[in-house]
Amino acid sequence: MSYCTATYRIYDDKADFHKKAESIAVGMTVGTWTELPQIKQDEMRVHLGRVENVDVYDSPNGVSGERYADVAISYPDVNFTSDIPALIITVFGKISMDGKIKLLDLKLSDNFMRAYSGPKFGIQGVRELLGVPHRPLLMSIFKSVIGYDLDGLREQFMAQALGGVDLIKDDEILFENPLTPIEQRVKLCRQATEEAKHITGKELLYAVNLTGRTSTLKEQALRAIDAGASALLFNVLPYGFDVLQELSSDPDISVPIAAHPSLAGALYPSPHYGIAASLLLGKLMRVAGADLVLFPSPYGSVVMPREENLAIQRELVTSELAIRSSFPVPSAGIHPGLVPQIISDFGTDVVVNAGGGIHGHPNGASSGGRAFLQAIDASLNGVPLEQAAESLPELKAALDIWGGQK
Amino acid sequence: MSYCTATYRIYDDKADFHKKAESIAVGMTVGTWTELPQIKQDEMRVHLGRVENVDVYDSPNGVSGERYADVAISYPDVNFTSDIPALIITVFGKISMDGKIKLLDLKLSDNFMRAYSGPKFGIQGVRELLGVPHRPLLMSIFKSVIGYDLDGLREQFMAQALGGVDLIKDDEILFENPLTPIEQRVKLCRQATEEAKHITGKELLYAVNLTGRTSTLKEQALRAIDAGASALLFNVLPYGFDVLQELSSDPDISVPIAAHPSLAGALYPSPHYGIAASLLLGKLMRVAGADLVLFPSPYGSVVMPREENLAIQRELVTSELAIRSSFPVPSAGIHPGLVPQIISDFGTDVVVNAGGGIHGHPNGASSGGRAFLQAIDASLNGVPLEQAAESLPELKAALDIWGGQK
Numbered sequence: 100m101s102y103c104t105a106t107y108r109i110y111d112d113k114a115d116f117h118k119k120a121e122s123i124a125v126g127m128t129v130g131t132w133t134e135l136p137q138i139k140q141d142e143m144r145v146h147l148g149r150v151e152n153v154d155v156y157d158s159p160n161g162v163s164g165e166r167y168a169d170v171a172i173s174y175p176d177v178n179f180t181s182d183i184p185a186l187i188i189t190v191f192g193k194i195s196m197d198g199k200i201k202l203l204d205l206k207l208s209d210n211f212m213r214a215y216s217g218p219k220f221g222i223q224g225v226r227e228l229l230g231v232p233h234r235p236l237l238m239s240i241f242k243s244v245i246g247y248d249l250d251g252l253r254e255q256f257m258a259q260a261l262g263g264v265d266l267i268k269d270d271e272i273l274f275e276n277p278l279t280p281i282e283q284r285v286k287l288c289r290q291a292t293e294e295a296k297h298i299t300g301k302e303l304l305y306a307v308n309l310t311g312r313t314s315t316l317k318e319q320a321l322r323a324i325d326a327g328a329s330a331l332l333f334n335v336l337p338y339g340f341d342v343l344q345e346l347s348s349d350p351d352i353s354v355p356i357a358a359h360p361s362l363a364g365a366l367y368p369s370p371h372y373g374i375a376a377s378l379l380l381g382k383l384m385r386v387a388g389a390d391l392v393l394f395p396s397p398y399g400s401v402v403m404p405r406e407e408n409l410a411i412q413r414e415l416v417t418s419e420l421a422i423r424s425s426f427p428v429p430s431a432g433i434h435p436g437l438v439p440q441i442i443s444d445f446g447t448d449v450v451v452n453a454g455g456g457i458h459g460h461p462n463g464a465s466s467g468g469r470a471f472l473q474a475i476d477a478s479l480n481g482v483p484l485e486q487a488a489e490s491l492p493e494l495k496a497a498l499d500i501w502g503g504q505k
Numbered sequence: 506m507s508y509c510t511a512t513y514r515i516y517d518d519k520a521d522f523h524k525k526a527e528s529i530a531v532g533m534t535v536g537t538w539t540e541l542p543q544i545k546q547d548e549m550r551v552h553l554g555r556v557e558n559v560d561v562y563d564s565p566n567g568v569s570g571e572r573y574a575d576v577a578i579s580y581p582d583v584n585f586t587s588d589i590p591a592l593i594i595t596v597f598g599k600i601s602m603d604g605k606i607k608l609l610d611l612k613l614s615d616n617f618m619r620a621y622s623g624p625k626f627g628i629q630g631v632r633e634l635l636g637v638p639h640r641p642l643l644m645s646i647f648k649s650v651i652g653y654d655l656d657g658l659r660e661q662f663m664a665q666a667l668g669g670v671d672l673i674k675d676d677e678i679l680f681e682n683p684l685t686p687i688e689q690r691v692k693l694c695r696q697a698t699e700e701a702k703h704i705t706g707k708e709l710l711y712a713v714n715l716t717g718r719t720s721t722l723k724e725q726a727l728r729a730i731d732a733g734a735s736a737l738l739f740n741v742l743p744y745g746f747d748v749l750q751e752l753s754s755d756p757d758i759s760v761p762i763a764a765h766p767s768l769a770g771a772l773y774p775s776p777h778y779g780i781a782a783s784l785l786l787g788k789l790m791r792v793a794g795a796d797l798v799l800f801p802s803p804y805g806s807v808v809m810p811r812e813e814n815l816a817i818q819r820e821l822v823t824s825e826l827a828i829r830s831s832f833p834v835p836s837a838g839i840h841p842g843l844v845p846q847i848i849s850d851f852g853t854d855v856v857v858n859a860g861g862g863i864h865g866h867p868n869g870a871s872s873g874g875r876a877f878l879q880a881i882d883a884s885l886n887g888v889p890l891e892q893a894a895e896s897l898p899e900l901k902a903a904l905d906i907w908g909g910q911k
Contacts, residue, residue: 127678128651128678129649129651129652130648130649130650130651130676131648131649142652143652145652146651146652178651178678178680179678179680180680180681180682180716180717182716182717182718183743184716184717184719184740184743184744185680185716185717187743187767187768188677188678188680188716188740188743188767188768189678191768191770191771192677192678192740192743192765192767192768193677193678193767194770195767195768195769195770195771196766196769196770196774196801196808196809197770197806197808198808199774200770202771242536242537243535243536243537244536245534245535245536245552245584246535246548246549246551246552270536271594271598271599272533272534272584272585272594272595272598272599274584274585274586274591275586276586310586310588310590310591310594311586311588311590311591312588312747312751313590313719313745313747313748313751314720314723314751317720334590334594334598337589337590337593337594337598337745337747338590338745338747339719339743339744339745339748341718341719341743341744342719342745345718345719345720359598360602361593361594361598361599361601362593362594362597362598362601363601363602364600364601364602364603364606364778365597365601365608365772365778365779365780366771366772366778366779368602368605368777368778369775369777369778369779371774371775372770372771372772372774372775372778372779373771373772373775373778373779374771395602400603402602402603402604403602
């Protein structure tokens with residue numbers, strides 16, 4: 100017998116949480132139990148959900164003034180197929196609507212995980228493509244994309260590439276459009292990548308945004324790869340995790356996929372409802388095969404408690420899952436002065452992802468990229484940034500604007 | 506110039522909401538504005554988002570003790586493609602993560618709606634299939650499905666069909682499984698439908714649950730239809746609205762689609778985050794082409810404020826959208842005594858959807874179905890249920906157990 104286990108936080112002022120847990124375990128599996136004759140119970144037992152644990156927090160703790168319980172329920176694998184929609188419908192379909200209940204975690208059985216090959220590249224694979232074995236990677240974002248033509252995009256791309264960044268990603272709101280159609284965009288950026296490489300000597304991945312109707316995504320990805328795309332950006336949640344899994348597990352999709360957290364804020368921030376960030380943007384993104392996962396950083400204006408950021412990272416890299424790890428990409432509010440803090444928080448297996456922190460550099464985006472690489476280098480060598488900046492004008496200019504770490 | 510307009514509720518104790526609105530309108534479209542030279546502004550103006558309205562609620566109102574604003578922002582259609590993922594990524598991608606913000610509504614432009622044919626059948630089409638032009642329809646649900654074989658399912662199906670229900674739907678947690686594979690289930694229930702029709706003289710739609718990997722759904726639907734499926738049930742949210750639209754707009758999918766609200770509770774209930782129920786389960790389900798839409802009723806244990814239930818219904822039937830209307834299916838906690846209330850709340854274009862209220866009838870599911878039809882008939886004729894029940898034993902038994910309306 101094999102089970103997947105869901106952990107929920109359920110809020111209720113008066114409920115008998117043990118009874119509530121039993122009603123979920125029965126209701127979301129066999130439907131009814133105590134009324135069944137013994138012989139039918141024997142037959143149905145393999146399908147019956149099981150309450151694993153109920154921790155009641157009567158004295159308010161965590162969320163002020165509210166009584167809640169953390170409840171773990173196991174669902175027999177035999178009840179559902181090994182796809183993420185079936186898993187979600189089973190563990191959080193109907194009961195997502197049953198009062199204040201949040202899905203905190205899923206423990207996926209070895210049997211269930213057999214259907215998942217995970218990220219095709221993962222941290223190691225992306226490092227190999229770039230020839231960067233150890234240090235944090237640097238990703239940059241276009242400043243503006245909508246309304247720009249190919250020349251405008253190329254100019255922005257080159258400025259970023261010449262700064263020595265490892266990855267450049269499309270903006271997630273750049274859809275198929277007459278000014279910069281995906282194949283032309285890819286070809287142009289591929290040429291620019293080669294040109295920049297002659298100068299920087301560095302490899303560079305450009306994650307092009309996959310968009311449009313669900314049934315056309317694979318074909319679009321293949322066309323982009325054919326045109327020279329070295330990576331894909333994908334807004335996973337508006338399409339569903341299963342679409343990511345179909346793309347990531349497709350042998351013809353031969354480049355890394357970066358998952359954008361678009362729409363995630365509709366699901367994770369409430370203490371009472373939705374899906375915990377560590378599961379939504381951590382475990383499920385990795386299981387579905389994202390090679391890189393963007394999520395709100397603890398440094399920017401986008402609000403996410405620091406422990407949630409770090410919990411996402413843990414899920415992306417933990418060796419508890421027997422699939423490749425995904426590169427954590429904490430995003431928003433990143434400037435060179437934060438690099439020591441980022442490495443201290445996330446380790447070296449992290450992508451430093453910057454928009455304004457690169458484009459806002461007083462000497463332009465190329466200097467912005469160099470300032471980040473200087474900050475990364477100094478941090479890895481244990482040199483305080485202020486000290487390193489004495490001989491590094493790009494880093495000095497960045498620290499003068501944005502300061503060191505808070 | 507054509508725009509789609511999103512209305513948000515944003516909570517903040519101190520923010521300048523007008524400034525915040527401007528920053529969204531610019532940030533989620535052209536990226537930067539005031540720094541652009543005049544000539545570039547002229548070029549970019551067609552792409553610029555527009556703040557339509559900002560209503561600040563300084564004196565706490567609605568949600569106690571919190572300051573908030575309802576903010577309407579228009580996004581130029583030219584910025585995104587006419588698919589629901591692009592719409593969602595544009596209006597609620599990144600900013601879903603930007604503090605306490607809930608997406609309340611979307612006004613979709615005629616231009617955007619040109620890509621949407623809406624429900625293929627809608628209320629009228631479903632009524633025509635059933636030959637029931639006016640009265641509320643009656644839907645019933647299997648009592649238990651997991652672990653049952655074809656004989657067990659058939660027995661439950663017949664008991665429901667003989668009670669005269671108009672629709673029977675699969676449980677949403679019934680996935681492809683060796684005991685009751687979809688094609689065999691469809692064939693069997695089709696036979697049972699024909700048998701029951703000889704006795705009841707009534708048409709009956711059976712909504713079979715579409716499950717599995719995203720790219721296989723269409724083919725599974727076609728196989729089911731080929732085997733005699735008269736309707737489909739689909740868990741929309743775990744797959745994304747676009748998948749529903751692809752199915753509903755496919756000319757080969759020649760049967761009505763019922764949308765299940767599975768996972769919706771992760772998105773709509775928080776006052777601070779997510780997507781309002783009327784948009785999520787109302788407008789977007791209809792736009793994506795659901796012929797019937799299930800949502801929590803105001804009568805059951807599933808918690809949804811009554812005005813939200815009615816707001817969903819309004820979006821499903823309003824003539825403001827130039828596409829067919831979708832049948833509202835308020836679900837959970839429905840028994841025959843509630844029928845007058847349901848009709849008073851939702852009108853006659855409603856599907857009365859019952860599980861326990863049919864199976865829990867003391868004389869079995871067939872009597873349960875008959876009790877509902879008797880209640881519907883009496884209500885439409887203005888006869889109080891208690892009075893009608895005097896000559897109708899099934900209805901009497903139901904009222905004796907569950908009582909009249911609360």
